Amino acid sequence: MAGERISEILSFSHLKTVMTIGSGEVLITEVEMTASFEGKKIAQLEIPNVAHPISLTRNGKTMFATSNQQLEMGDVVHLAVVASMTDRVKEMLK
Numbered sequence: 001m002a003g004e005r006i007s008e009i010l011s012f013s014h015l016k017t018v019m020t021i022g023s024g025e026v027l028i029t030e031v032e033m034t035a036s037f038e039g040k041k042i043a044q045l046e047i048p049n050v051a052h053p054i055s056l057t058r059n060g061k062t063m064f065a066t067s068n069q070q071l072e073m074g075d076v077v078h079l080a081v082v083a084s085m086t087d088r089v090k091e092m093l094k
Contacts, residue, residue, distance in 0.1 A: 014031065014032070015029050015030075015031050015079075015081075015086065015089060015090050015093060016029060016030050016031070017029050018030050018078070020083070021080075024083055025082065025083055025084075026080055026081070026082060026083065027080070027081045027082075027083050027086065028054070028078055028079075028080055028081075029078065029079050029080075029081050029086075029089075030076055030077065030078050030079075031076070031077055031079065031093060032074065032075070032076050033071045033072065033073055033074065033075040033076070033077060034073060035073045037071045037073070037075075038071065038072060038073050039070055039071070040070070040071050041067065041068060041069065041070055041071070042056060042065050042066070042067060042068075042069045042070075042071060042077065043067035043068070045077060045079060045092070046067070047085075047088065047089065047092065049082070050081065050082050050085045050088060050089065051079050051080070051081045051082070051085070051088075051089045051092075052079065052080045053065035053077055053078070053079050054078050054079065054080050055077070055078040056069055056071075056075055056076070056077055056078075057075065057076040057077075057078075058072060058074075058075050058076075065077065065078075
């Protein structure tokens with residue numbers, strides 16, 4: 001039981017809204033990458049017409065997100081997300 005909880009904590013990513021655009025249809029969100037994303041490419045966070053990675057912060061330095069960047073645990077990624085689709089994005093981040 002404790003092992004399941006630890007696994008859940010390590011694989012959960014919290015999607016936090018930091019800004020809304022327009023009338024709230026698009027959100028700028030941030031999520032801290034967990035161990036489950038280690039070594040994956042940032043392109044795997046893209047869902048066409050739903051979510052698009054826009055920046056990556058690593059070790060205190062922020063840069064534009066590019067599709068070939070490999071993620072590391074602790075990276076913070078900002079995503080533009082269609083507000084009505086946040087549940088789909090949260091599911092992807094599990």
